[in-house]
Amino acid sequence: MAVPILKQGPYLIATIQSALTDSDLVQLRDALVGKVGSYRSRGVIVDVTALDVLDSFASRTLRDLAHMIRLRGAETVIVGIQPEVAFTMVRLGLTLEGVATALDLEEGLFYLNEKLSSSQQSTQ
Amino acid sequence: MSEVKTSRSQMASPQASSETTGSLLRELVPHLRQNRTQLRQEWARRITEAQLLTAMSADEIFTEATAVYDQYVEAVETGTFEALQAYARNLSERIIPRGVETHEVIGIVLLLRDVLARSLFAKYQDDFAKLNRILDAYEPAANRIANTVAVGFVQERERIIREQQEAIRELSTPVLQVRERLLILPIIGVIDPQRARQLTEQLLRGIRTNRAKVVVIDITGVAAMDSQIANHLVQTVEASRLLGATVIVTGLSPEIAQTLVNIGVDLGKMNTVGDLQGGIEGAERLLGYKVVPIGEQTPNA
Numbered sequence: 001m002a003v004p005i006l007k008q009g010p011y012l013i014a015t016i017q018s019a020l021t022d023s024d025l026v027q028l029r030d031a032l033v034g035k036v037g038s039y040r041s042r043g044v045i046v047d048v049t050a051l052d053v054l055d056s057f058a059s060r061t062l063r064d065l066a067h068m069i070r071l072r073g074a075e076t077v078i079v080g081i082q083p084e085v086a087f088t089m090v091r092l093g094l095t096l097e098g099v100a101t102a103l104d105l106e107e108g109l110f111y112l113n114e115k116l117s118s119s120q121q122s123t124q
Numbered sequence: 125m126s127e128v129k130t131s132r133s134q135m136a137s138p139q140a141s142s143e144t145t146g147s148l149l150r151e152l153v154p155h156l157r158q159n160r161t162q163l164r165q166e167w168a169r170r171i172t173e174a175q176l177l178t179a180m181s182a183d184e185i186f187t188e189a190t191a192v193y194d195q196y197v198e199a200v201e202t203g204t205f206e207a208l209q210a211y212a213r214n215l216s217e218r219i220i221p222r223g224v225e226t227h228e229v230i231g232i233v234l235l236l237r238d239v240l241a242r243s244l245f246a247k248y249q250d251d252f253a254k255l256n257r258i259l260d261a262y263e264p265a266a267n268r269i270a271n272t273v274a275v276g277f278v279q280e281r282e283r284i285i286r287e288q289q290e291a292i293r294e295l296s297t298p299v300l301q302v303r304e305r306l307l308i309l310p311i312i313g314v315i316d317p318q319r320a321r322q323l324t325e326q327l328l329r330g331i332r333t334n335r336a337k338v339v340v341i342d343i344t345g346v347a348a349m350d351s352q353i354a355n356h357l358v359q360t361v362e363a364s365r366l367l368g369a370t371v372i373v374t375g376l377s378p379e380i381a382q383t384l385v386n387i388g389v390d391l392g393k394m395n396t397v398g399d400l401q402g403g404i405e406g407a408e409r410l411l412g413y414k415v416v417p418i419g420e421q422t423p424n425a
Contacts, residue, residue, distance in 0.1 A: 081367060083328030091359060107368055
């Protein structure tokens with residue numbers, strides 16, 4: 001199942017709505033990394049609220065996605081990880097190192113706005 | 125040839141006895157009833173001598189001994205153990221809070237078994253074959269009684285322990301909101317794996333419902349933790365980060381600091397501050413609060 005990617009101002013928002021296969025995840029990763037360039041986006045939000053499991057492949061793909069997008073000049077936030085999912089991930093040693101996380105979409109947008117304004121301030 | 129014969133005669137002897145176990149036991153009961161006073165006095169004396177039930181007075185021991193004795197005789201007579209079981213449970217309920225130990229309870233029932241067996245020896249010492257049969261019948265019943273009482277006591281103890289665990293769990297740690305988006309989790313006492321799991325669950329749920337950005341976990345009240353629990357703490361910190369909250373751990377004792385260093389915790393992930401005050405101040409800074417005494421407000425504000 002393809003994940004819709006919405007453009008919202010300088011950000012891209014991808015909301016995962018149901019469990020994804022490994023190839024869906026890879027497809028999502030490639031689509032986001034590509035669109036960051038074509039839309040000149042400054043940030044990406046991946047919303048995983050609907051997922052009740054995040055296995056090692058999904059975690060690694062999300063981490064790779066965030067790092068690739070960083071290299072393409074944008075920030076990524078993973079939002080909406082459920083408490084049970086979070087603890088299961090940590091127990092399996094999947095801690096999404098170096099990837100920003102936020103409670104929900106609103107927090108994710110807030111985080112990106114802060115990031116964006118601080119980077120603009122520093123360039124001024 | 126002679127071997128076969130002896131084995132046959134050994135096998136034959138129980139069959140030869142026309143008395144069944146039940147009738148032998150019924151023969152015992154009047155003896156136990158007749159000598160009730162003397163036997164239970166003997167028993168109480170032996171208990172005191174062996175320094176069992178030191179938490180109880182001599183009078184109390186005698187009263188309980190009488191009750192147990194009567195139940196014991198009844199169990200031998202009827203072959204049913206329900207009444208004895210109920211009594212054992214009831215007795216345990218009364219004596220456990222007074223600090224009576226398992227070995228004492230087992231000790232007293234074994235003493236009673238011994239006292240009664242000795243009185244049987246005395247009664248049937250002239251008729252050795254009869255004594256043997258009587259003991260054959262008495263032994264299993266007595267063992268079963270001893271078993272019932274001991275198991276009743278241990279079960280009662282386990283029930284009390286379970287209840288206490290339940291109570292501790294209910295007292296367990298609250299997740300409190302100090303300010304908008306700032307939670308504190310004060311942990312006091314010993315953390316076992318189950319409590320640790322519960323704490324984590326409560327905290328993660330609290331982060332979600334209060335939309336917390338910063339959490340201060342205060343472990344001033346935890347004297348020590350093993351590496352398993354320390355690992356769990358680190359995992360909780362990481363899981364909170366996945367929910368978008370920053371965790372500050374405060375009040376680490378030297379021992380806990382040592383444990384954390386021993387398990388090789390990544391200090392980049394773990395935000396620690398000396399005490400709760402410092403932790404809350406740090407959290408306020410992260411949230412952009414600044415606490416200013418009223419007198420120091422700037423005039424143009």
